[in-house]
Amino acid sequence: xxxxxxxxxxxxxxxxxxxxxxxxxxxxxxxxxxxxxxxxxxxxxxxxxxxxxxxxxxxxxxxxxxxxxxxxxxxxxxxxxxxxxxxxxxxxxxxxxxxxxxxxxxxxxxxxxxxxxxxxxxxxxxxxxxxxxxxxxxxxxxxxxxxxxxxxxxxxxxxxxxxxxxxxxxxxxxxxxxxxxxxxxxxxxxxxxxxxxxxxxxxxxxxxxxxxxxxxxxxxxxxxxxxxxxxxxxxxxxxxxxxxxxxxxxxxxxxxxxxxx
Amino acid sequence: xxxxxxxxxxxxxxxxxxxxxxxxxxxxxxxxxxxxxxxxxxxxxxxxxxxxxxxxxxxxxxxxxxxxxxxxxxxxxxxxxxxxxxxxxxxxxxxxxxxxxxxxxxxxxxxxxxxxxxxxxxxxxxxxxxxxxxxxxxxxxxxxxxxxxxxxxxxxxxxxxxxxxxxxxxxxxxxxxxxxxxxxxxxxxxxxxxxxxxxxxxxxxxxxxxxxxxxxxxxxxxxxxxxxxxxxxxxxxxxxxxxxxxxxxxxxxxxxxxxxxx
Numbered sequence: 001x002x003x004x005x006x007x008x009x010x011x012x013x014x015x016x017x018x019x020x021x022x023x024x025x026x027x028x029x030x031x032x033x034x035x036x037x038x039x040x041x042x043x044x045x046x047x048x049x050x051x052x053x054x055x056x057x058x059x060x061x062x063x064x065x066x067x068x069x070x071x072x073x074x075x076x077x078x079x080x081x082x083x084x085x086x087x088x089x090x091x092x093x094x095x096x097x098x099x100x101x102x103x104x105x106x107x108x109x110x111x112x113x114x115x116x117x118x119x120x121x122x123x124x125x126x127x128x129x130x131x132x133x134x135x136x137x138x139x140x141x142x143x144x145x146x147x148x149x150x151x152x153x154x155x156x157x158x159x160x161x162x163x164x165x166x167x168x169x170x171x172x173x174x175x176x177x178x179x180x181x182x183x184x185x186x187x188x189x190x191x192x193x194x195x196x197x198x199x200x201x202x203x204x205x206x207x208x209x210x211x212x213x214x215x216x217x218x219x220x221x222x223x224x225x226x227x228x229x230x231x232x233x234x235x236x237x238x239x240x241x242x243x244x245x246x247x248x249x250x251x252x253x254x255x256x257x258x259x260x261x
Numbered sequence: 262x263x264x265x266x267x268x269x270x271x272x273x274x275x276x277x278x279x280x281x282x283x284x285x286x287x288x289x290x291x292x293x294x295x296x297x298x299x300x301x302x303x304x305x306x307x308x309x310x311x312x313x314x315x316x317x318x319x320x321x322x323x324x325x326x327x328x329x330x331x332x333x334x335x336x337x338x339x340x341x342x343x344x345x346x347x348x349x350x351x352x353x354x355x356x357x358x359x360x361x362x363x364x365x366x367x368x369x370x371x372x373x374x375x376x377x378x379x380x381x382x383x384x385x386x387x388x389x390x391x392x393x394x395x396x397x398x399x400x401x402x403x404x405x406x407x408x409x410x411x412x413x414x415x416x417x418x419x420x421x422x423x424x425x426x427x428x429x430x431x432x433x434x435x436x437x438x439x440x441x442x443x444x445x446x447x448x449x450x451x452x453x454x455x456x457x458x459x460x461x462x463x464x465x466x467x468x469x470x471x472x473x474x475x476x477x478x479x480x481x482x483x484x485x486x487x488x489x490x491x492x493x494x495x496x497x498x499x500x501x502x503x504x505x506x507x508x509x510x511x512x513x514x515x516x517x518x519x520x521x522x523x
Contacts, residue, residue: 051434053430053433053434076436077436077437077438078436079436080433080434080435080436081435081436083434084434084435085431085434085435087427087430087431089427090427091427091428091430091431092428092431093428093445093446093449093450094450095449095450095452095453096449104431104432104435104437104445104446105435106435107432107435107436107437107438107441107442107445108435108436108437109436110437110438110441112438112440112441115437115438115440115441115444115445116440116441116443116444116445117444118441118444118445157431160431160435161435164435164436170434
């Protein structure tokens with residue numbers, strides 16, 4: 001059975017803007033899928049519809065067999081617990097320590113009082129520390145997040161998503177604000193998580209070459225529509241042109257060089 | 262347009278505005294029969310009079326314990342009104358800020374309430390509240406609280422929106438409840454700003470409380486009024502000196518706190 005089924009999802013902002021135009025695809029457990037496309041193609045909106053940070057206008061989304069668009073209250077919170085999210089700008093509380101930010105990933109499991117007071121169990125703290133160690137952040141554990149580099153911040157973001165014990169990770173441009181070497185560390189980390197734990201990864205990317213290198217499957221989007229869905233090696237220059245439209249010129253040149261080499 | 266013509270028009274505009282301002286000023290002076298030369302000439306004499314009459318005398322110093330007692334009362338009312346009003350202000354700010362409001366409809370009413378409470382001056386609030394509470398400590402307390410409430414709501418709405426939606430979005434994505442998001446992400450991110458503004462309001466309110474006390478007949482303001490009207494200028498002067506020292510002291514303390522938390 002598919003883990004995620006997106007069925008003819010449409011999202012409209014006002015009468016004019018169509019962010020998603022009947023998008024349909026499904027994701028199997030353990031897949032590593034990259035969504036590529038130009039800015040404004042609807043990639044971010046699509047991810048946010050999956051964990052309901054944004055409400056969809058029409059269509060249906062089923063996650064682990066549960067229909068998402070109608071969820072409310074605690075059922076919606078239970079849905080979100082199962083999906084970790086990683087952001088382009090890391091979205092950490094900069095004034096708090098690394099450890100506190102990672103433990104935020106457990107807030108979904110808390111009742112109101114525990115959540116307000118930030119009461120975490122011994123088990124949860126141990127797990128947070130363990131994840132920080134595997135991500136190479138044990139030295140930074142008690143530092144404030146505004147003292148970290150971009151790559152370290154993103155690893156904190158990943159740690160926060162992992163303590164949720166999610167079935168799937170949604171990564172919204174996780175490397176768009178990082179230098180190439182930090183970006184590689186982050187992508188390698190995501191790949192390693194996908195391989196070793198079987199957590200499904202759905203990642204929005206700007207960089208076609210990165211997507212081709214890491215993903216088992218590429219979804220290409222343009223103007224709110226899926227225009228490509230398949231394996232990376234089937235993706236031709238023409239199709240990249242189709243995804244990126246007029247922005248594609250330089251991209252295609254890059255790829256030709258790569259394939260020629 | 263020619264550059265010369267443009268610059269000439271600019272100069273004409275400036276001259277026109279200066280002329281208008283001068284005319285308004287002169288008109289007001291004529292209407293109120295205010296003589297500028299005489300007004301400025303009085304200043305040295307006023308200083309001499311103040312220095313000779315406002316030196317605290319023997320009797321003033323004997324009243325110091327009573328003055329300090331009233332000063333303490335005034336400072337405590339200022340602190341209490343600032344802190345309590347700030348709690349309510351923070352609550353309304355959370356409802357009004359774009360990133361934390363439960364529904365877009367909350368924003369405008371929250372901002373309107375803040376605006377009303379803030380823009381009515383503390384002395385006007387004191388006069389309004391005199392009808393309900395009479396000349397008591399409550400009048401001053403509520404007058405100070407109302408203005409603080411409006412002010413804190415306004416600045417915290419801005420602070421919360423400045424901190425940004427990002428951490429809030431991240432915590433929503435983890436499945437955290439609204440209350441947990443506020444207490445674990447919004448409050449920690451805004452806390453230094455909040456403390457800084459509350460300290461600022463305490464400083465401001467100590468000054469305002471002195472004036473409000475004259476109206477409501479309480480605290481240090483009442484004492485000043487009493488001494489001044491009974492021609493005990495030396496004692497009134499000691500009240501002013503004590504207030505100034507208290508204000509400077511509190512400002513030094515709050516600056517120290519600010520430096521350590523920011």
